[in-house]
Amino acid sequence: EAGVAQSPRYKIIEKRQSVAFWCNPISGHATLYWYQQILGQGPKLLIQFQNNGVVDDSQLPKDRFSAERLKGVDSTLKIQPAKLEDSAVYLCASSYPTGRGYTFGSGTRLTVV
Amino acid sequence: QKEVEQNSGPLSVPEGAIASLNCTYSDRGSQSFFWYRQYSGKSPELIMSIYSNGDKEDGRFTAQLNKASQYVSLLIRDSQPSDSATYLCAVRNTGNQFYFGTGTSLTVIP
Numbered sequence: 001e002a003g004v005a006q007s008p009r010y011k012i013i014e015k016r017q018s019v020a021f022w023c024n025p026i027s028g029h030a031t032l033y034w035y036q037q038i039l040g041q042g043p044k045l046l047i048q049f050q051n052n053g054v055v056d057d058s059q060l061p062k063d064r065f066s067a068e069r070l071k072g073v074d075s076t077l078k079i080q081p082a083k084l085e086d087s088a089v090y091l092c093a094s095s096y097p098t099g100r101g102y103t104f105g106s107g108t109r110l111t112v113v
Numbered sequence: 114q115k116e117v118e119q120n121s122g123p124l125s126v127p128e129g130a131i132a133s134l135n136c137t138y139s140d141r142g143s144q145s146f147f148w149y150r151q152y153s154g155k156s157p158e159l160i161m162s163i164y165s166n167g168d169k170e171d172g173r174f175t176a177q178l179n180k181a182s183q184y185v186s187l188l189i190r191d192s193q194p195s196d197s198a199t200y201l202c203a204v205r206n207t208g209n210q211f212y213f214g215t216g217t218s219l220t221v222i223p
Contacts, residue, residue: 042201042213043157056210091156101147104156
């Protein structure tokens with residue numbers, strides 16, 4: 001089975017610029033998650049989708065971050081404008097609705113300078 | 114209080130020894146517990162899940178859950194240098210939210 005696909009792998013932007021990340025989950029996985037992992041820390045959930053609906057976005061900084069999953073399959077996460085503290089790896093993961101652990105993509109490493 | 118707490122380490126064990134990793138969680142009603150392994154520069158990889166009190170064994174790995182003490186552990190028997198990684202504990206709480214600990218760095222010394 002193909003894994004969770006993410007792009008790009010790396011991105012370097014200047015502060016106040018915007019950036020977007022893309023994720024395609026494993027086929028059949030209705031639940032999709034975006035995590036932020038800052039160096040030396042555990043992943044922090046930003047947003048969880050069930051199909052194309054948002055289940056949990058309580059930790060998403062909504063003044064600058066947005067995410068969508070319009071057709072219930074792939075998803076994009078956007079940051080606008082970026083801050084230095086947004087430098088992190090952005091991980092996408094997907095699972096069946098039972099949520100018994102899930103599979104991560106390879107992540108996008110964002111550096112804001 | 115953090116949802117999930119782990120000792121960040123680093124933990125060093127000699128090759129062939131047992132590595133013991135520990136995790137505590139704050140939401141007493143949590144039902145699902147997971148251990149992920151993360152190699153440097155890589156994404157987390159699920160290695161164990163446990164849902165009921167007691168032990169669950171999978172090869173060299175044993176997950177232990179004690180809901181009364183709100184404590185989850187991972188034992189790695191016959192540790193190998195390839196086990197050197199950061200181990201993340203994750204918990205699904207009563208609000209169906211996933212929380213990760215900060216991870217414990219393990220080094221297995223040949």
